[in-house]
Amino acid sequence: MNLTLKVWRQKNSKSTGNLVDYKVSDISPDMSFLEMFDVLNEQLINKGEEPIVFDHDCREGICGMCSMYINGRPHGPKDLVTTCQLHMRSFKDGDTIVVEPWRAKAFPVIKDLAVDRSAFDRVIAAGGFISVNTGNAQDANNLPIAKSKADAAFEAAACIGCGACVAACKNASAMLFVSAKVSQFSLLPQGQPERYKRVQNMVAQMDSEGFGNCTNTGACEAECPKGISLENIARMNRDYLTAKLFSEEEA
Amino acid sequence: MSNFNSNIPEGELTQKWTKYRSSVALVNPANKRSIEVIVVGSGLAGASAAATLAEMGYKVKCFCFQDSPRRAHSIAAQGGINAAKNYQNDGDSVYRLFYDTIKGGDYRAREANVHRLAEVSANIIDQCVAQGVPLAREYGGLLDNRSFGGTQVQRTFYAAGQTGQQLLLGAYSALERQVGMGKVEMFTRHEMLDVVVIDGKARGIIARNLLTGELERHFGHAVVLGTGGYGNVFFLSTNAMGSNVTAAWKIHKKGAFFGNPCYTQIHPTCIPVSGDHQSKLTLMSESLRNDGRIWVPKKKDDPRKPQDIPEDERDYYLERRYPAFGNLVPRDVASRAAKERCDAGYGVGASKLAVYLDFTANTERYGRIEANKQGNHHPDKETCMRLGREVIKEKYGNLFDMYAQITGENPYETPMRIYPAVHYTMGGIWVDYDLMTTVPGLYCIGEANFSDHGANRLGASALMQGLADGYFVLPYTIGSYLSKEISTKAIPTDHPAFVEAENHVKSTLDRFLNIKGTKSVDHFHKKLGHIMWEKCGMARNAKGLTEAIEEIKALRKEFWSDVRVPGSSDEFNPELEKAGRVADFLELGELMCIDALHREESCGGHFREEFQTEEGEAKRDDANFSYVAAWEYKGESVYELHKEELNYENIKVAQRNYK
Numbered sequence: 027m028n029l030t031l032k033v034w035r036q037k038n039s040k041s042t043g044n045l046v047d048y049k050v051s052d053i054s055p056d057m058s059f060l061e062m063f064d065v066l067n068e069q070l071i072n073k074g075e076e077p078i079v080f081d082h083d084c085r086e087g088i089c090g091m092c093s094m095y096i097n098g099r100p101h102g103p104k105d106l107v108t109t110c111q112l113h114m115r116s117f118k119d120g121d122t123i124v125v126e127p128w129r130a131k132a133f134p135v136i137k138d139l140a141v142d143r144s145a146f147d148r149v150i151a152a153g154g155f156i157s158v159n160t161g162n163a164q165d166a167n168n169l170p171i172a173k174s175k176a177d178a179a180f181e182a183a184a185c186i187g188c189g190a191c192v193a194a195c196k197n198a199s200a201m202l203f204v205s206a207k208v209s210q211f212s213l214l215p216q217g218q219p220e221r222y223k224r225v226q227n228m229v230a231q232m233d234s235e236g237f238g239n240c241t242n243t244g245a246c247e248a249e250c251p252k253g254i255s256l257e258n259i260a261r262m263n264r265d266y267l268t269a270k271l272f273s274e275e276e277a
Numbered sequence: 278m279s280n281f282n283s284n285i286p287e288g289e290l291t292q293k294w295t296k297y298r299s300s301v302a303l304v305n306p307a308n309k310r311s312i313e314v315i316v317v318g319s320g321l322a323g324a325s326a327a328a329t330l331a332e333m334g335y336k337v338k339c340f341c342f343q344d345s346p347r348r349a350h351s352i353a354a355q356g357g358i359n360a361a362k363n364y365q366n367d368g369d370s371v372y373r374l375f376y377d378t379i380k381g382g383d384y385r386a387r388e389a390n391v392h393r394l395a396e397v398s399a400n401i402i403d404q405c406v407a408q409g410v411p412l413a414r415e416y417g418g419l420l421d422n423r424s425f426g427g428t429q430v431q432r433t434f435y436a437a438g439q440t441g442q443q444l445l446l447g448a449y450s451a452l453e454r455q456v457g458m459g460k461v462e463m464f465t466r467h468e469m470l471d472v473v474v475i476d477g478k479a480r481g482i483i484a485r486n487l488l489t490g491e492l493e494r495h496f497g498h499a500v501v502l503g504t505g506g507y508g509n510v511f512f513l514s515t516n517a518m519g520s521n522v523t524a525a526w527k528i529h530k531k532g533a534f535f536g537n538p539c540y541t542q543i544h545p546t547c548i549p550v551s552g553d554h555q556s557k558l559t560l561m562s563e564s565l566r567n568d569g570r571i572w573v574p575k576k577k578d579d580p581r582k583p584q585d586i587p588e589d590e591r592d593y594y595l596e597r598r599y600p601a602f603g604n605l606v607p608r609d610v611a612s613r614a615a616k617e618r619c620d621a622g623y624g625v626g627a628s629k630l631a632v633y634l635d636f637t638a639n640t641e642r643y644g645r646i647e648a649n650k651q652g653n654h655h656p657d658k659e660t661c662m663r664l665g666r667e668v669i670k671e672k673y674g675n676l677f678d679m680y681a682q683i684t685g686e687n688p689y690e691t692p693m694r695i696y697p698a699v700h701y702t703m704g705g706i707w708v709d710y711d712l713m714t715t716v717p718g719l720y721c722i723g724e725a726n727f728s729d730h731g732a733n734r735l736g737a738s739a740l741m742q743g744l745a746d747g748y749f750v751l752p753y754t755i756g757s758y759l760s761k762e763i764s765t766k767a768i769p770t771d772h773p774a775f776v777e778a779e780n781h782v783k784s785t786l787d788r789f790l791n792i793k794g795t796k797s798v799d800h801f802h803k804k805l806g807h808i809m810w811e812k813c814g815m816a817r818n819a820k821g822l823t824e825a826i827e828e829i830k831a832l833r834k835e836f837w838s839d840v841r842v843p844g845s846s847d848e849f850n851p852e853l854e855k856a857g858r859v860a861d862f863l864e865l866g867e868l869m870c871i872d873a874l875h876r877e878e879s880c881g882g883h884f885r886e887e888f889q890t891e892e893g894e895a896k897r898d899d900a901n902f903s904y905v906a907a908w909e910y911k912g913e914s915v916y917e918l919h920k921e922e923l924n925y926e927n928i929k930v931a932q933r934n935y936k
């Protein structure tokens with residue numbers, strides 16, 4: 027396949043960027059989207075130009091590092107896949123593909139297609155954990171957990187922290203990401219003691235990072251590569267409301 | 278003089294660790310607050326160690342090169358984690374896990390370490406569940422288990438095909454909790470480029486801030502590396518793109534011995550290579566071998582579709598050769614058997630370098646069970662397959678999706694095509710019982726050390742080892758060293774040793790940029806990978822290894838005169854990062870070949886064609902090679918061999934038999 031790419035180039039966080047046109051040829055449909063970028067970068071290096079910077083690591087759809095906004099959609103045209111798992115058979119010969127970084131106030135562009143998502147780590151540090159020091163645990167099977175609860179917690183825990191939900195949202199809200207972590211713990215018995223404190227701390231941190239408000243557009247769920255459900259947001263809202271209306275003992 | 282002594286505690290095997298723990302020197306809380314520990318790496322090993330050390334009261338600095346500690350390569354582990362819980366009541370025990378691991382490792386691991394690993398394995402599961410890690414459960418609400426290769430019990434805990442992700446997120450949460458409390462200072466997008474050694478002790482590191490390019494000096498009373506494995510020396514592997522040997526290699530050059538570098542694990546079930554563009558290979562978890570049967574056609578070059586080949590024209594070669602373990606033989610055995618069939622001309626797919634992994638039989642079996650549960654006692658095949666697919670989907674859905682994504686084929690309908698690929702490195706930095714390297718104050722944990730897996734790692738044991746090291750072993754053993762360091766004041770980073778190490782790093786970076794050659798870093802990496810795969814891969818021989826050593830030397834020379842690294846060192850420059858990593862791989866590859874050449878026997882993942890039985894099984898030479906090869910760096914291409922003899926007092930050494 028031969029393709030035209032329009033790729034966002036930006037020298038660093040201080041400079042302004044712009045879309046630059048590139049042509050790639052002989053692209054195999056079996057290549058992944060990032061392998062197509064490898065080919066392009068090899069071309070650029072051979073021509074003495076600077077290769078395009080983009081984030082990636084596992085290339086298996088699990089580390090959450092890859093993050094390209096492709097033809098107006100985070101992670102591109104296919105549902106439920108990350109950029110690294112998108113293959114060129116999803117495109118046609120002659121296509122023009124526009125590739126931009128995640129756009130959100132809380133995710134400043136670092137260079138080209140790479141952005142700073144450290145806000146997510148700070149949200150987790152504010153409460154995305156169960157306070158149990160190493161060595162404090164009881165035997166694992168002393169605490170049976172209904173399979174349905176365990177499975178639901180697992181589904182919420184499948185979030186890879188990629189930030190596509192934020193990039194997809196016109197308000198750049200991080201509700202899907204935050205609620206997935208809140209839900210995982212509030213569904214499990216181990217998470218109960220800190221349940222209401224956790225949700226307040228995480229939401230406060232989320233707000234202070236500059237993420238926008240949730241207006242229920244559902245764009246996040248539609249673009250999430252791991253199928254994280256909007257139900258998590260509803261669950262978090264309930265916990266948040268409970269925490270605000272009642273004291274810890276009453277809740 | 279280096280500190281080359283395994284320091285295994287005296288006493289009976291089952292008592293060593295208990296005794297050690299109750300007698301190891303402690304550091305009191307007030308002193309801990311003024312002791313600083315550097316942890317490089319935030320994978321299972323690094324994150325669990327950093328979090329635990331901080332919980333204990335030490336001041337911790339933790340480093341990773343990704344943009345978040347949650348993205349360490351451990352996140353990609355799929356199948357599961359072993360623990361001797363005996364929840365299935367199938368006769369498992371600490372001794373059995375210990376025994377399976379030593380045997381699986383082809384009798385090339387240290388007894389005392391492996392026994393300790395088996396002892397703490399159960400605590401890991403308890404800890405993770407307490408953290409809220411959603412491991413798979415049965416309907417009764419208790420934890421579920423599956424089987425992995427090389428064992429006859431079900432001791433593998435899992436979270437669908439995302440076990441590593443869930444365990445790492447648990448450790449990451451614990452780490453971030455300490456970050457939030459100000460007890461760990463986290464440095465993301467930082468790469469350690471050298472260790473600083475003062476008066477023979479590790480006292481800090483030089484790290485590059487990957488965003489600004491700035492070189493930073495960090496002091497620590499002790500330095501811990503949990504920087505992962507070096508499988509990417511082969512270019513194509515199942516490791517993440519960034520996985521590398523740089524941190525380990527830098528400490529090796531500063532005096533840490535490298536143990537068994539040639540022990541590489543080639544995993545039998547990966548998606549085959551499809552073309553030159555390929556940047557990495559994808560694993561299909563070993564857990565699939567629970568429910569999949571591996572076969573090739575009995576006829577060479579059979580053009581028929583797999584579905585059209587009748588049962589009696591299929592060769593289920595693992596079940597044929599190893600009836601006792603069948604499809605669940607250890608990885609090294611399964612990989613070689615696949616290579617044997619393909620080399621003999623029975624391979625499938627366009628490249629002929631693949632075998633089938635077929636789920637039909639078990640899909641149907643599961644479907645029948647489901648139908649029976651629903652009251653349908655005579656289901657037809659169609660119904661069985663439909664219901665069975667649901668069961669398979671619940672167990673392995675994400676793996677099947679990934680397979681379909683990459684190959685464009687539907688594995689629910691046709692068998693998967695698989696072939697072995699580089700996956701894990703048993704070799705690594707040599708450490709003693711305390712997990713300390715030959716440099717005092719310098720520790721190495723997780724896949725980066727030469728590990729408890731001997732010459733072959735059993736599935737689901739790396740996650741166990743990484744978390745054992747980080748949660749339950751290192752935090753104790755490091756106290757033995759730090760208790761003697763309580764009066765050491767933080768050394769100012771303008772000390773000449775820091776200045777010199779930083780200057781050295783800087784001059785190497787400048788050298789890369791000034792070559793201004795004609796070929797990209799990847800060009801050299803691919804070439805190196807090709808040499809390693811052909812001559813130091815699944816099967817090795819003296820001639821090939823001797824050639825490989827010369828070829829690597831020549832390639833290294835070409836690299837240092839013709840590589841082109843664009844950009845500058847004072848900016849975010851991934852090509853420069855890659856150049857540094859490939860430069861180190863170009864040295865490591867040579868040492869791997871030297872080690873493989875010197876080990877004139879076959880054991881585990883190290884298969885020397887000259888040393889095999891008549892049936893083509895690996896032939897060990899215990900009389901001459903029952904030792905850990907620990908290599909000391911003496912200058913470019915010069916390595917001195919030190920031997921740590923392995924003594925088996927509790928296990929009878931035998932030829933591995935999975936028949």
Ligand SMILES: Cc1cc2nc3c(=O)[nH]c(=O)nc-3n(C[C@H](O)[C@H](O)[C@H](O)COP(=O)(O)OP(=O)(O)OC[C@H]3O[C@@H](n4cnc5c(N)ncnc54)[C@H](O)[C@@H]3O)c2cc1C
Nearest residue numbers: 318319320321322342351356357469505723724737739740
């Ligand atoms: C696809 C796949 C599936 C697997 N499945 C299983 C399984 O089911 N069960 C099992 O037991 N094992 C499995 N393994 C093996 C297991 O995942 C790894 O051995 C293990 O996770 C390694 O953990 P680690 O903490 O030692 O290193 P890693 O997770 O690799 O972490 C390394 C860390 O070091 C950092 N780092 C490296 N170099 C530097 C540097 N120079 N400066 C700063 N930071 C640095 C990285 O940023 C990272 O944080 C699998 C492996 C693969 C590839």
Ligand code: SF4
Nearest residue numbers: 185186188189191250
């Ligand atoms: S919720 Fe989905 S889109 Fe958002 S970070 Fe998690 S995986 Fe990515």
Ligand code: FES
Nearest residue numbers: 083085090092110
């Ligand atoms: S590179 Fe890891 S999810 Fe895409």
